Amino acid sequence: MSLLFEPFRIGSIEVKNRFIRSATTSYWSDKRGIIRSEIIDLYRKLARGGVGLIIKGHLYVMHSGKAHVGMAGISDDLHIPQLKKLTSEVHKNNGKIIAQLNHGGLYSVADRAGPSAYVVQGHKTRALSTEEIYDIVKAFSEAAERALVAGFDGVQIHGAHGYLISQFLSRLANRRTDEWGGNLKNRVHLLLEIYNAIRGKVGNHIPVMLKINCDDFSPNGFSIKDSVKVVETICRSGIQAIEVSGGGIARKDNLRARARSLDQELTEASFAGHATEIRKAAQSTPMALVNGIRSVRCMEAILGKNVADFISMSRPFIKEPDFVKRIETGQEASACTSCNICISKEIFGKMMLQCHLN
Numbered sequence: 518m519s520l521l522f523e524p525f526r527i528g529s530i531e532v533k534n535r536f537i538r539s540a541t542t543s544y545w546s547d548k549r550g551i552i553r554s555e556i557i558d559l560y561r562k563l564a565r566g567g568v569g570l571i572i573k574g575h576l577y578v579m580h581s582g583k584a585h586v587g588m589a590g591i592s593d594d595l596h597i598p599q600l601k602k603l604t605s606e607v608h609k610n611n612g613k614i615i616a617q618l619n620h621g622g623l624y625s626v627a628d629r630a631g632p633s634a635y636v637v638q639g640h641k642t643r644a645l646s647t648e649e650i651y652d653i654v655k656a657f658s659e660a661a662e663r664a665l666v667a668g669f670d671g672v673q674i675h676g677a678h679g680y681l682i683s684q685f686l687s688r689l690a691n692r693r694t695d696e697w698g699g700n701l702k703n704r705v706h707l708l709l710e711i712y713n714a715i716r717g718k719v720g721n722h723i724p725v726m727l728k729i730n731c732d733d734f735s736p737n738g739f740s741i742k743d744s745v746k747v748v749e750t751i752c753r754s755g756i757q758a759i760e761v762s763g764g765g766i767a768r769k770d771n772l773r774a775r776a777r778s779l780d781q782e783l784t785e786a787s788f789a790g791h792a793t794e795i796r797k798a799a800q801s802t803p804m805a806l807v808n809g810i811r812s813v814r815c816m817e818a819i820l821g822k823n824v825a826d827f828i829s830m831s832r833p834f835i836k837e838p839d840f841v842k843r844i845e846t847g848q849e850a851s852a853c854t855s856c857n858i859c860i861s862k863e864i865f866g867k868m869m870l871q872c873h874l875n
């Protein structure tokens with residue numbers, strides 16, 4: 518049998534196959550950050566469709582860290598009942614589900630505050646005080662506790678894509694001169710505080726994962742060298758899985774090519790080149806790779822060449838929530854063309870997330 522259908526453990530949970538639905542916000546929660554019933558329907562379909570592990574679209578841990586309209590929250594007990602319905606639908610259909618915890622930082626709608634004042638999309642922003650940073654750390658740990666009450670199997674810290682944690686890791690967005698900024702040891706401080714605070718609340722037996730950039734793709738910004746060091750540090754601290762992604766706050770798309778692998782079988786996976794370096798740093802910590810992966814051939818190569826333990830995908834599951842079952846019955850590649858119409862300005866957030874090329 519293909520390795521793709523072999524189970525694999527992440528801490529205390531056994532994932533039935535090597536497929537992860539990478540966190541994907543539906544942009545469709547109500548004003549209070551409560552998820553709508555269409556979102557629950559989608560997660561039921563994903564679980565029925567055979568994916569081993571689902572990572573819920575990002576959830577804000579405090580209201581001031583809400584990154585966009587339609588983002589779901591886990592900042593208050595009022596968010597729990599609908600999330601509980603969602604996790605129970607996934608479990609009833611033999612799936613596992615992780616809550617992705619996030620804070621928008623400089624991207625937040627109500628309070629554009631991050632490591633330092635930095636112009637983002639033309640908006641004025643401000644630097645967080647130390648007291649506010651500790652409030653955020655506490656909010657992450659309380660959100661993790663709420664995630665367990667809501668029935669999630671674990672949590673993933675969102676440390677990628679230019680949001681708050683990724684902003685602190687970036688020497689461009691983080692110009693602080695105190696213990697939270699400057700050298701990489703200080704820039705990783707927030708991530709470690711958050712990780713330790715979550716562990717303090719939920720204990721050691723619940724999987725705590727991290728999504729991290731292999732590269733911000735910004736000139737003189739967070740690089741593969743920095744990423745390797747952060748992964749070494751967080752794995753030593755006991756994180757139970759790493760998901761490798763890319764793209765930070767000052768990204769330049771023309772720099773993405775440096776993360777690709779020269780290996781023909783792996784080129785489809787946008788960050789496979791950098792992932793091989795992160796793999797060495799992560800050692801035995803389970804690792805997932807996301808971005809661009811579409812064909813079974815590439816998936817098999819990623820596992821066979823020991824680049825990662827899990828194949829993580831987002832857009833293919835928007836097109837075909839049952840993509841894993843389709844692979845099991847012989848489909849060789851995703852029908853997703855990465856056209857990005859689903860996230861175009863005219864559509865995203867105006868209706869429930871869906872593929873428009875059916």
Ligand SMILES: Cc1cc2nc3c(=O)[nH]c(=O)nc-3n(C[C@H](O)[C@H](O)[C@H](O)COP(=O)(O)O)c2cc1C
Nearest residue numbers: 539540541542574575807808809810830831832860
């Ligand atoms: C509609 C949409 C929503 C997304 N929401 C999130 C999110 O909530 N958290 C996150 O870490 N990444 C999010 N992403 C990024 C994906 O998880 C993934 O990293 C990216 O789409 C690349 O993978 P793919 O090529 O398989 O789509 C989102 C992507 C899309 C298309």
